[in-house]
Amino acid sequence: MKTMKTMKNLSIFILTLLLSIVNVYAQKSTPKKIVLFTNVMVFDGTTNKLLKRDVLVEDNLIANVSEEALSVIQTDNVTIIDGQGMTLMPGMIDSHVHFNLSMGGGRPGMESSRWDYMAVMGAASAQDWLADGFTTARDLGGMHDGLRRVIDAGMIDGPRMYLATAMISQTSGHGDMLLDGQTDPNQSNLARLEVIQLADGEDEVRKAVRRSFSLGANIIKIMVGGGVAGAKGPIWASQFTDEEITVAVKEAATRDAYVAAHIYSDEDIKRVLNLGVMSIEHGQFITEETAKLMKEKGAFISPYLASVASDEIFKHPIFGNKDGFEYPRVMEMKENSKNFIKIIKKVQPNIVYSSDIVNTNGTPSRQQRDFEKWVFAENLGNFEALKALTSTGGKLAAMTGRANPYPNKLGVIEEGAYADILIVDGNPLKDITVIGGNPEWFTAAPRGRGISTIKIIMKDGKIYKNTLNN
Numbered sequence: 001m002k003t004m005k006t007m008k009n010l011s012i013f014i015l016t017l018l019l020s021i022v023n024v025y026a027q028k029s030t031p032k033k034i035v036l037f038t039n040v041m042v043f044d045g046t047t048n049k050l051l052k053r054d055v056l057v058e059d060n061l062i063a064n065v066s067e068e069a070l071s072v073i074q075t076d077n078v079t080i081i082d083g084q085g086m087t088l089m090p091g092m093i094d095s096h097v098h099f100n101l102s103m104g105g106g107r108p109g110m111e112s113s114r115w116d117y118m119a120v121m122g123a124a125s126a127q128d129w130l131a132d133g134f135t136t137a138r139d140l141g142g143m144h145d146g147l148r149r150v151i152d153a154g155m156i157d158g159p160r161m162y163l164a165t166a167m168i169s170q171t172s173g174h175g176d177m178l179l180d181g182q183t184d185p186n187q188s189n190l191a192r193l194e195v196i197q198l199a200d201g202e203d204e205v206r207k208a209v210r211r212s213f214s215l216g217a218n219i220i221k222i223m224v225g226g227g228v229a230g231a232k233g234p235i236w237a238s239q240f241t242d243e244e245i246t247v248a249v250k251e252a253a254t255r256d257a258y259v260a261a262h263i264y265s266d267e268d269i270k271r272v273l274n275l276g277v278m279s280i281e282h283g284q285f286i287t288e289e290t291a292k293l294m295k296e297k298g299a300f301i302s303p304y305l306a307s308v309a310s311d312e313i314f315k316h317p318i319f320g321n322k323d324g325f326e327y328p329r330v331m332e333m334k335e336n337s338k339n340f341i342k343i344i345k346k347v348q349p350n351i352v353y354s355s356d357i358v359n360t361n362g363t364p365s366r367q368q369r370d371f372e373k374w375v376f377a378e379n380l381g382n383f384e385a386l387k388a389l390t391s392t393g394g395k396l397a398a399m400t401g402r403a404n405p406y407p408n409k410l411g412v413i414e415e416g417a418y419a420d421i422l423i424v425d426g427n428p429l430k431d432i433t434v435i436g437g438n439p440e441w442f443t444a445a446p447r448g449r450g451i452s453t454i455k456i457i458m459k460d461g462k463i464y465k466n467t468l469n470n
């Protein structure tokens with residue numbers, strides 16, 4: 001009996017061993033997917049010139065970036081792309097989006113949207129951003145991890161997603177989107193769908209942060225000031241106490257995440273930086289002293305330049321309407337932001353590209369994105385705009401530490417980074433229009449999905465667009 005049991009154990013052992021050998025053999029015999037880019041000029045995300053390089057992609061990572069011409073010995077599963085002397089650059093990163101809030105109609109429009117409409121509009125946005133060459137997007141409120149899971153499983157096209165999930169706001173804060181007739185969050189669609197979470201006091205903030213983690217957050221978003229569009233108070237309103245913000249920072253740290261704050265006023269920016277907030281969303285009223293503090297802390301700023309560094313905003317149907325309640329706030333925004341460009345140029349903190357598009361999808365959303373690129377490049381220079389769109393966005397993405405769903409480098413063309421790559425017809429260091437920049441906003445000619453001068457879009461080693469020979 002004992003012998004039989006030993007024999008049985010032995011045969012199981014041999015079978016397991018054989019299976020593992022077969023498994024190893026199978027892994028070895030599947031050739032890596034190789035893509036070699038030759039005849040390209042590389043913008044690597046950090047250098048202010050184009051470099052003549054060959055770029056080798058193995059599966060989903062960049063395996064080699066070489067001054068010497070590279071060749072491939074492997075014969076199966078190899079694609080060699082002659083870039084015809086065009087620019088190869090990292091896929092772009094939009095560091096402040098709201099995909100789930102892309103339906104129209106302002107606050108009432110959001111409040112009256114059913115979950116299915118919201119989700120499908122979010123998915124359409126994700127497709128649109130990727131088609132424009134954005135291979136990563138940082139969603140700063142409203143999007144849970146459902147779409148990311150579907151995108152990452154390869155079932156729908158879209159960028160990599162970093163998520164803040166529900167926006168956490170105090171009652172009467174910028175994220176309190178209850179309509180006048182709604183007296184309780186339970187009556188609010190946006191609260192029920194957890195686009196927003198209202199939290200007052202340390203215990204409620206702690207609970208809200210923990211709830212955001214359940215929704216798939218990598219970032220915690222808190223509202224610390226008012227805004228142009230918010231109906232619950234002025235732009236300068238200071239929101240959340242030091243104690244509440246500290247709770248959010250500490251609780252975020254338990255997941256290696258960080259806190260991002262919606263904020264404009266300089267005093268509040270200083271306050272939150274000293275409490276450990278690592279990203280300033282908007283922040284255009286920042287003074288030079290506070291910008292230096294931000295740099296010292298290694299924090300990031302994601303400004304919205306379209307409304308402050310140009311007068312195009314006055315063509316906006318709502319913000320440009322002199323009779324609207326928003327108009328004086330737009331004026332206040334412009335007045336308080338007038339030194340912003342000068343300060344950023346002087347202090348040079350970490351600054352990222354942020355479209356912050358809400359309430360639109362399709363054509364107007366593209367126009368806004370394109371204009372934001374142009375206004376960034378026009379005011380801070382093409383190199384600064386490109387860095388913001390690539391390597392600095394990548395550094396901000398990496399701040400999520402162990403909570404990072406994409407742990408390799410993003411926004412750079414270097415060995416070991418994710419193979420998120422664009423081939424662009426033209427040199428974006430000289431001409432921002434080749435990546436979609438447009439000097440007009442509302443009057444810009446409407447365009448369909450995708451930018452014709454972006455010839456190849458690769459994300460995670462997979463080619464989503466190739467019009468190189470068209």
Ligand SMILES: [Zn+2]
Pocket residue numbers: 096097098140356
């Ligand atoms: Zn926003």
